[in-house]
Amino acid sequence: MRDPGTLDPDGADLVLGVLASTRAVRRYRSEPVPEQVLARLLFAATRAPSGSNRQGFRFLVLRDGPGAARAKALIGDAARRLWAAKEVADGYGTGTGAAADSPKARTARTMRAFVDGFEDIPVVILAGIVRHREGTDELLGASVYPACQNLLVAARASGYGGVMMTWHRAVEPELREVLAIPDDVFLAATITLGRPVGGTGAVRRAELHHLVFEDRWGEAPGWAVDPPGSRFTRWRD
C-alpha cells in the first residue's frame, strides 16, 4: 500500500480540484446521509489541527431524533428571521436585485428556500469546542474552524455538500437546554449537509494578486498568479 502521507502529482491536483470546488451548498435532495459517510466526514473533520493538539472540538450531529427536530426548528426560526432582516438590509430585492434573473435575485431565492426548508435538511452539525481556560472566542474558533472546513471539503469529495454558518447564536440558550450542551463549550458553527441539488461549479474568488502580498503590505508578487481556468468574483477593495 502507498504511504498515505505522500501524494503523487495527480493526487495533488485532485486535492486542489476538490478544494477549488468546495462551494457553499444550500439546496439538498431529500435523502439521508448514510452513517458510513457521516463517519468518514467526521473522521476528516477530526484530522484538523488544534492548538497543542488538544482536540477540544466536538460535533453534535442532528438528524431525525427528538433533539434534532427541536434544534432544527429553533435554528430554522432564527435563520428565517436573520435572513429576512439581511434581505432587506442588503437590498436583495432592490436595484439590480429587482430583475428576477439577476444574481442577487437568484441568491435571494436560494436563501429563502434554504431557510424555509431548514427543518428538512438531512443533517445539521453543531461544531463546538471545550474551553480549557478562558480565552477569546477568536482563539477558540481557531481550533475548531479548520475542522469545519475539513468536513466540508471531505463532503465535497464524497459527493455531498454543505455550508457553515453562525445562526445558532441567535437561539443559543434554548439550544443548550434542548441538547444538554455544557456551559464550558463554545458553540462555533452550524454546518448543514446533504446531497446537492444540481452540480457544483468552481469556487469564485478575487484574483490572487489582490489577496497575496510579499515583503510589504499591499505589494503583490509576480508569482501570485491563479491557475488557468480559475473563476473570479468582481474585486471590491
Ligand SMILES: Cc1cc2nc3c(=O)[nH]c(=O)nc-3n(C[C@H](O)[C@H](O)[C@H](O)COP(=O)(O)O)c2cc1C
Ligand atoms: C464565518 C462564516 C459565517 C457564515 N455565515 C453564514 C450564514 O449565516 N448563512 C449562510 O447561508 N451562509 C453563511 N456562510 C457561508 C458563506 O456565505 C459562504 O461560505 C461564502 O458566501 C462563500 O461561498 P462560496 O464558497 O460558495 O463562494 C458563512 C461562512 C463563514 C466562513
